[in-house]
Amino acid sequence: MIDAQIRFRHLRCFLETARLGSLSNAAEALHVSQPAASKTIKELEEILDVALFDRTGRRLVLTRAGKLYQQYAGAALIDLGRAQDLLREMPGQKSKIAVGVLPTAATELLPLASLAFQPLQPDCLIRVSTGPNWLLLSQLREGTLDMVVGRMAQGGTMDGLSFRQLYSERVVPVVRPDHPLNRPDWSPANLANYPMMLPPSGAVISPMVRAYLHNIGISNPDPEFENVSLAFGRSVVQQSDTVWFISQGVVRTDIATGALAELPLQDVMMGGPVGVSMRESALITPEQRLLLECLVTAASDIHRKATTQKRPT
The missing domain is CATH 3.40.190.10 (Periplasmic binding protein-like II)
Structure with missing residues (x-):
């Protein structure tokens, strides 16, 4: 049962502080003073009788208890907001x-x-x-x-x-249909001789692509492009010798129509x-x-x- 002392302001202040990692930023987002925000967090911790934040560093970091409370308190507020929106919707x-x-x-x-x-x-x-x-x-x-x-x-x-x-879906290298590598006996070692388009570091597939290149001897790839967008990738590949490593689902239709060609990788498990x-x-x-x-x-x-x-x- 929810403790009767907990107010909506406690939850909002806690969730904003957890999201931003800073009391001052949370206070600014909530349009309250920093002392007021600090007092609100302290009140909530006293009510729950547990530390929600680790204050040893400059940035506030959630404790294990704080992470658990964030997960369920955040979900509860989201569902309350959605319920309110549903009630307000006109027929x-x-x-x-x-x-x-x-x-x-x-x-x-x-x-x-x-x-x-x-x-x-x-x-x-x-x-x-x-x-x-x-x-x-x-x-x-x-x-x-x-x-x-x-x-x-x-x-x-x-x-x-x-x-x-x-x-489960593979990551594949694709080229234009008349690319010099688009032949049955192509060798991955030849990739170093052509410009490459790789997924950016924030993409989920980036680590597995770079691990594959490392395994074939390209330890520090220097790509000409970093991209996962179909429109840009297709245009560049079709007009150049660029080899693009991309999730098969992005280019499946282009491969099926012959607009792009997939270079087969033998015995390579690259996907997820x-x-x-x-x-x-x-x-x-x-x-x-x-x-x-x-x-x-x-x-x-x-x-x-x-x-x-x-x-x-």
Whole structure:
């Protein structure tokens, strides 16, 4: 049972301080003085009889108890806000699902699922946001997004979040169809002779790509481009000798139509799970549940199509 002494201001101040790592920044965001914010945090710690922050450094860091309280208090406030919004909506107004999407799911998976979803829920708006993994997951925790579709992030960044895997996807090198390397006997050692486009350091696939290059003797790659955007990557690759390492899902259609060519990697396991991230213990609406079902169906269709294309004729 919630302690009767805890007020809404305690929770807001705690969550802002945890998010920003600074009492002064939290006070500014809440439009209160720093002493008032400090007093509020102290009151909450006294009520709970536990330290929520480690104050040994310049930046406030959550203790183990603080992380646990942040996870559940944050989820509770998000659900309260969503309940309030639902009550305030006028009859006939569209409901919304805010979806963050990473490049690997933006060109095929989410579009297919959304097109299947729309006739079933015509009064629900799907609002799509793109960005790096760390940003989308941060917005997911804060409640700005309802779900994130794409590759699973590294373990440490998934605190307070759940992940439902839909399928596993490879990372592949792609080139223009008439590229000098696009032949059956191409050698990975020759990659050093061509310009490369690699995923930026913040991308989930970046470590595995750089580990692969290190294993073939390219220890410190000096790429001409860092990019995961299809539009930019396709244009550069088609007009140059650039080799682009990218998730297969981003370029699957271009490979199938012959706009780009995949360089096969022998006995190389470079990839990972693709799925849906959501907040743990969050309220899942009927619309969100239906979109999840459409994503599962779309993922199954994509896998079936890819398997069919690989079969020898």
